[in-house]
Amino acid sequence: MRIVYFTHSLASCWNHGNAHFLRGVLRELIILGHEVRVLEPDGAWSLRNLLADHGEAGLVPYRTAYPELTSLTFTTDTDAAALCDGADLVIVHEWNDPALVAAVGRARAQGGRFSLLFHDTHHRAVSDPGAISAFDLSGYNGVLAFGETLATVYRRWGWEDRVFVWHEAADVRLFHPLPGEERRSGAVWIGNWGDGERTKELGSFLFAPARAAGLALDVYGVRYPAEALATLKRHGIAYKGWLPNVRVPATFARHRVTVHVPRRFYVESLPGIPTIRVFEALACGIPLVSAPWSDCEGLFRPGTDFLVARDGAHMTAHLRAVDGDADLRAALVRNGLETIRTRHTCAHRTRELLAIAAALAGTPTPSSMLEPVR
Numbered sequence: 001m002r003i004v005y006f007t008h009s010l011a012s013c014w015n016h017g018n019a020h021f022l023r024g025v026l027r028e029l030i031i032l033g034h035e036v037r038v039l040e041p042d043g044a045w046s047l048r049n050l051l052a053d054h055g056e057a058g059l060v061p062y063r064t065a066y067p068e069l070t071s072l073t074f075t076t077d078t079d080a081a082a083l084c085d086g087a088d089l090v091i092v093h094e095w096n097d098p099a100l101v102a103a104v105g106r107a108r109a110q111g112g113r114f115s116l117l118f119h120d121t122h123h124r125a126v127s128d129p130g131a132i133s134a135f136d137l138s139g140y141n142g143v144l145a146f147g148e149t150l151a152t153v154y155r156r157w158g159w160e161d162r163v164f165v166w167h168e169a170a171d172v173r174l175f176h177p178l179p180g181e182e183r184r185s186g187a188v189w190i191g192n193w194g195d196g197e198r199t200k201e202l203g204s205f206l207f208a209p210a211r212a213a214g215l216a217l218d219v220y221g222v223r224y225p226a227e228a229l230a231t232l233k234r235h236g237i238a239y240k241g242w243l244p245n246v247r248v249p250a251t252f253a254r255h256r257v258t259v260h261v262p263r264r265f266y267v268e269s270l271p272g273i274p275t276i277r278v279f280e281a282l283a284c285g286i287p288l289v290s291a292p293w294s295d296c297e298g299l300f301r302p303g304t305d306f307l308v309a310r311d312g313a314h315m316t317a318h319l320r321a322v323d324g325d326a327d328l329r330a331a332l333v334r335n336g337l338e339t340i341r342t343r344h345t346c347a348h349r350t351r352e353l354l355a356i357a358a359a360l361a362g363t364p365t366p367s368s369m370l371e372p373v374r
Contacts, residue, residue, distance in 0.1 A: 015049065117141060
């Protein structure tokens, strides 16, 4: 199959979590023998910021870890039909310009012989629905939504059986346990500050509990304003700045525990969507403690794959327990890995995507797609 994917950026993961998942899925497609063409807009915001902060050196980790992946840039005056020429399946990510989204839709409506999907991996459908309604999706066959609650929003908008739930997952070729349990210490949190979507929660479920538990805490991420940096300093937290995503497994391997603090929209409006960091942490074999969120789709086994804290005091107790109990750490690692490896790898999601593509094309799902991923 010839697949074209329009991303915001493949090369940059600076404040761009979808790049983590996309890299893993595209590599799986290539390994299966599919022809993949990745297109990203010239001057993409994430890439601009990465280059401004770290120069070309910031791209070295990605290029080293994913030598099989490349992307081409396009400009606003590039003919969308030409970009899709020869494709069997075209996917357009929601972090693209509405004009590009519409142009690709027209290319299909005016004779394009490819299936066309819109890929939504954000909370804007509930937090800023006007931004999504700006997209002309009339030429699209369907929508890939990264959670059932997001898919429900699109069904309300009339997509009905043309919206497909396609969760993110871990690229286990890169995200897997590394040796060194005896050298692990302290806690780590990897995440961007965001736009005030979890400021209070970070204080309640991460900063204060780590300090109360007596755990040194390292924080990685970008877009931390001066007041956020001051908060970290006040709590004695080491701020480490941007971390190339391919170096996350090695970073997890130096710490005993990590914490998941979901953004407010994923707790209140889009429950059931854990975002990529949960998948990656469990795949790396680091014990995880989470602030409350509803796993209403049954993706994991809360309390078994990871611990859930109902409030700050409970988080402190969990962190102390994980830090001091090697058997508890081992059980969480074992259980989390089991769930990821049996259900939530990029290989699983690749097979799901190919089954969706086969359904859109009206062709039977190949029998190989019905066999378990090993």
